[in-house]
Amino acid sequence: MSLGKEIGLATRQFGGRSGVAWMRPSLTLLIAWRNLVHDRVRFAVTIVGIAFSTILVGIQLGMLLNFLHTTSTVVDHAGADLWVAAHGVPSVDLATPIDGRRRFQSLAVEGVAVAEPYLLHFGFWKRADGIRQIVILIGVEPGAEMGLPLTLPAGQSFREALSSPDGIIIDRLYAEKLGVTGLNQLVEINDRRARVVGFTDGIRTFTQSPYVFTSLRNARSLLGRTDNLITYVLIRLAPGQDPATVIERLSARMPDVDVMTSREFAANSQKYWLLTTGAGISIICSSLLALFVGVVIVAQTLYASTMDRLPEYAVIRAMGGPRWYLYKIVIEQAVIGGLIGSVVGIGAVAVLVYLGRNMSSPPLFPAWLAVGIGAVTVLMCVGASLVSISKITSIDPVKVFR
Amino acid sequence: MKRAVISASGVSHSFDTGPTPVTVLRDIDVEVYAGELLMLVGPSGSGKTTLLHILGRLLSPSSGVVMLYGKNTQALGEEELAALRLKYFGFIFQAYNLFPVLTATENVMVMLDLLGVSRQIARERARELLKSVGLGQRLDSFPSQLSSGQRQRVAIARALAGDPKILMADEPTAALDAESGLRAIELLQMLAHQQERAVVIVTHDPRILQFGDRVIHLEDGQIAERLATPRGPSPLHAMGAL
Ligand SMILES: Nc1ncnc2c1ncn2[C@@H]1O[C@H](COP(=O)(O)OP(=O)(O)OP(=O)(O)O)[C@@H](O)[C@H]1O
Numbered sequence: 136m137s138l139g140k141e142i143g144l145a146t147r148q149f150g151g152r153s154g155v156a157w158m159r160p161s162l163t164l165l166i167a168w169r170n171l172v173h174d175r176v177r178f179a180v181t182i183v184g185i186a187f188s189t190i191l192v193g194i195q196l197g198m199l200l201n202f203l204h205t206t207s208t209v210v211d212h213a214g215a216d217l218w219v220a221a222h223g224v225p226s227v228d229l230a231t232p233i234d235g236r237r238r239f240q241s242l243a244v245e246g247v248a249v250a251e252p253y254l255l256h257f258g259f260w261k262r263a264d265g266i267r268q269i270v271i272l273i274g275v276e277p278g279a280e281m282g283l284p285l286t287l288p289a290g291q292s293f294r295e296a297l298s299s300p301d302g303i304i305i306d307r308l309y310a311e312k313l314g315v316t317g318l319n320q321l322v323e324i325n326d327r328r329a330r331v332v333g334f335t336d337g338i339r340t341f342t343q344s345p346y347v348f349t350s351l352r353n354a355r356s357l358l359g360r361t362d363n364l365i366t367y368v369l370i371r372l373a374p375g376q377d378p379a380t381v382i383e384r385l386s387a388r389m390p391d392v393d394v395m396t397s398r399e400f401a402a403n404s405q406k407y408w409l410l411t412t413g414a415g416i417s418i419i420c421s422s423l424l425a426l427f428v429g430v431v432i433v434a435q436t437l438y439a440s441t442m443d444r445l446p447e448y449a450v451i452r453a454m455g456g457p458r459w460y461l462y463k464i465v466i467e468q469a470v471i472g473g474l475i476g477s478v479v480g481i482g483a484v485a486v487l488v489y490l491g492r493n494m495s496s497p498p499l500f501p502a503w504l505a506v507g508i509g510a511v512t513v514l515m516c517v518g519a520s521l522v523s524i525s526k527i528t529s530i531d532p533v534k535v536f537r
Numbered sequence: 538m539k540r541a542v543i544s545a546s547g548v549s550h551s552f553d554t555g556p557t558p559v560t561v562l563r564d565i566d567v568e569v570y571a572g573e574l575l576m577l578v579g580p581s582g583s584g585k586t587t588l589l590h591i592l593g594r595l596l597s598p599s600s601g602v603v604m605l606y607g608k609n610t611q612a613l614g615e616e617e618l619a620a621l622r623l624k625y626f627g628f629i630f631q632a633y634n635l636f637p638v639l640t641a642t643e644n645v646m647v648m649l650d651l652l653g654v655s656r657q658i659a660r661e662r663a664r665e666l667l668k669s670v671g672l673g674q675r676l677d678s679f680p681s682q683l684s685s686g687q688r689q690r691v692a693i694a695r696a697l698a699g700d701p702k703i704l705m706a707d708e709p710t711a712a713l714d715a716e717s718g719l720r721a722i723e724l725l726q727m728l729a730h731q732q733e734r735a736v737v738i739v740t741h742d743p744r745i746l747q748f749g750d751r752v753i754h755l756e757d758g759q760i761a762e763r764l765a766t767p768r769g770p771s772p773l774h775a776m777g778a779l
């Protein structure tokens with residue numbers, strides 16, 4: 136009876152029964168993987184479903200991010216430490232004027248190194264063909280350190296350009312929209328004459344009204360103003376100054392205006408458009424919808440595969456396996472599917488974003504957004520496994536063996 | 538006198554899933570001993586499987602007491618009973634219920650995984666076990682690539698992987714031809730006689746009845762007859778006669 140001796144040897148050699156610990160790498164991962172790929176069609180449906188929902192969410196949030204980014208472009212590009220604005224200005228483009236003397240009051244405050252006027256106002260641009268466009272005029276002093284677009288093409292000096300009495304600068308992106316074909320073209324703003332003396336590159340506008348940069352003096356004359364109207368005071372701090380302390384001092388000195396950091400002002404502008412224009416809400420809603428569709432597909436395929444394995448799961452219960460062992464299989468199956476699907480989806484979004492990089496407002500897809508979407512997708516897949524888990528909870532090993 | 542591994546007394550069971558409760562077992566007393574092959578036989582519907590499930594602590598009887606090594610198991614919760622099964626029992630079911638996505642070796646490894654044996658050691662053990670049930674050539678085959686007799690041997694290897702004191706098999710020979718059936722019974726008999734395990738088999742199969750050390754006849758949920766042979770004959774002799 137050699138057979139008996141062999142079995143005796145095989146089974147008696149280990150006595151230690153340590154039990155399964157949650158974290159120990161176990162066979163569940165292998166079972167989960169094989170379950171997932173066993174049915175090729177179902178596997179493909181799962182991955183495509185997850186990838187599609189990731190793509191939809193990725194592109195939409197990428198657009199939202201671009202949209203938000205654009206709402207604060209001029210603030211981000213201005214290079215100021217602090218902004219002084221009329222009380223309650225909700226967004227940089229929706230400005231109300233303040234007294235030009237605010238600049239000198241600011242300069243007198245300890246910790247302020249530079250304070251410069253900044254004028255922002257709507258104007259009417261008339262094309263050669265007579266069509267009118269609303270533009271946003273931005274005026275700074277020709278010698279200003281702040282408020283200038285950073286992306287001026289090489290070879291052009293913003294300062295020289297703005298020292299001419301009728302010079303304006305627009306962005307190349309909007310040249311066509313404004314009917315501008317080349318340098319030194321004469322145009323009309325508010326029925327006054329101006330001359331295009333330079334182009335910026337990539338300063339997008341969120342309101343669809345292009346920005347027109349010019350000197351403070353030109354801006355005032357185009358607007359027909361003779362007072363010393365300004366919209367903002369841009370402040371650079373003296374080295375080593377704490378922004379919060381200087382803001383406190385400025386507010387104490389000028390209690391009827393708002394003083395905030397660039398970052399705060401940019402965030403406020405973004406928040407304002409996000410919450411007041413429905414666009415943000417609708418993008419977020421459709422992203423949630425895309426996620427939901429993904430979850431339904433995953434829940435469905437996962438459930439089908441769990442149903443297929445029910446007899447085997449019942450055997451594991453009968454053999455004495457704890458329930459969580461089965462939960463682990465299902466959750467790992469969901470996580471693996473979620474990871475593969477979202478990596479495929481995120482890869483596709485990255486390719487699409489790359490291909491669309493020259494669009495007038497391409498979606499932004501920074502690494503943190505990619506990682507965030509991946510994490511949310513995997514979490515949603517785990518959520519989708521709950522349906523299957525509830526099925527496993529009710530497994531009665533006895534019922535399967537009739 | 539031998540100490541019972543399992544002793545059930547006054548066990549009755551009724552299923553109340555239908556409109557009226559169906560009483561399936563009535564006042565059953567059974568003892569299961571180590572080193573013994575116990576057969577439960579009887580007509581279809583007489584309650585054999587139900588009794589096996591109760592003895593194997595898969596099912597709690599409506600009334601009566603089931604003791605395991607002298608300890609009452611009635612008060613235990615579902616997860617506690619599962620832990621008990623993991624520790625003491627090995628089950629071989631008629632539809633072997635192997636994972637179709639796992640190889641023979643991996644199917645056996647699942648049991649060892651439940652017991653917390655590391656992957657590498659588990660793989661070695663699983664291979665040894667499969668070799669010892671004569672499947673050394675099919676270690677990496679999937680269940681769909683195996684005959685039903687081979688599948689059943691994988692199921693036996695899986696049941697043995699945890700080195701259980703008690704083995705329970707429901708109709709282990711039903712799907713097998715005469716020779717494979719006798720081989721399976723020989724294996725189970727050896728596990729009882731040489732390794733002091735308690736083996737309980739439910740069967741319809743008259744061919745294997747003679748190999749039981751004790752036979753309990755169930756009829757209509759009651760014990761109709763108890764037979765004992767001092768020691769069942771070896772199926773190897775029967776095989777020689779084939
Ligand atoms: N879950 C259940 N609900 C209701 N009745 C059940 C249930 N399980 C079994 N029964 C009934 O209990 C009785 C005994 O069933 P059991 O499976 O124990 O019989 P058996 O002796 O194993 O029969 P067979 O030889 O056909 O396998 C049968 O009449 C069956 O219909």
Ligand SMILES: [Mg+2]
Pocket residue numbers: 585586587
């Ligand atoms: Mg039965």
